[in-house]
Amino acid sequence: MRVLRCSLVALAMTAFALAQGRQHPVAMPQGQPAAAPPTAIIEASAVITGRGNELHNTRILVQDGRIAAIGPDVTSPGAVVYDLRGQTVLPGFIDVHEHLTRHFGSNGNADDPRESQQQRTLGVVNNLWVTLMAGFTTVQSVGEPQDLVLRQYVQQGIIPGPRILTSYQDIYGSPYVGDDTTLRAKVDMLKYEGADLVKIFASDSIRDGANPILTLHQLQVLCGEARRVGLRTLVHAYRGSVHNAIAAGCTEVEHGTYGTQADLTFMAQKGVYFDPQIGLVIQNYIEHQKQFFGNGDYDASGFARMKQAMAINDKLFQEAVHTPGLKVVMGTDAVAGAFGHQEEEIIARIKLGQPAMDALDAATSLNAESLSLGSKIGTLAPGYRANIIAVAGDPLANPDFLRKVSFVMKDGTVYKDAVAPSSHPE
């Protein structure tokens, strides 16, 4: 409850401060169903486009929720001007792997058996809010049925949050998972329910040993059926399951711990996306160990296995970014405690040696491509959705500035404008 209460107080204070201090429109955090956002111009001294390049001293014209033009001379009579000079402007970040509904309950723990439905809903809405405030304007949740109503309410502007894609639920390997017909039916059911993708567990948890729980044949059936009905497949895979997921023609490998250089090369050859984690999820579990401990496999041996995996994950990540042609996307695997801190994954990747521009491209345009949204989001260019954020410094010089998100616009609506007027150069 402490986490939730602090954030709601902060949220209310932000709304108050914004209402008092600034004449620019900022969406009510409570999320009134959005009226069409006004035409806006963003004045910027530094813009990172999401496609490996940087623009200086330019203006971004936003109309009808999209970027209409970029250039030093663009203008539009009556437009609201956001002066972001002195900040670094970026595309809104995208996280391809989150568990949106995971939160600490009123007892402070990940497992709260007495939690009411209202408490649960508020915990999840808080996840959405702090995620948006951290500059993430699109997230992919892997996933629970409750995600569907969240996706809808955010899309309708009833609650504030990032654009949501969801797997609805996952397909978990087990001796009882069923024959090929049953496997295909599971995929078809997800399509029917409105899932944006299929999340498949080909291995059990790293806390349980990271053992295979689906065969190559089963993965071929699942990923083949998903492809047939037009759904992408994200496969939670460790050890030999990594090779199987690639060989089965699945879209993306999650985690990949205990994978090999041969697996990474195979992924690159087959155009399979790779989503490793080094900066947030295990660190968050350790930081909040007391709040997770005792729930299922979150026991002494589970934590020991997660800690052991950290150095292994770091090494695999470094091999991955040096594997020619491998598309390394940015997913945090955020769970309770990690929301609002998703930038830590990007920061860790840069600190472990990935060039900062590559890490930022991964979290924006490459992630968008992996969601089949590469022509709509993740890039600052005319025609793209106006998902535009700013941070209070140059993240290419110091990635820690990614923690200082000063401005958030989603689809042309401003949700955060915390740029101090004094920071604007004259």
Ligand SMILES: [Zn+2]
């Ligand atoms: Zn996950």
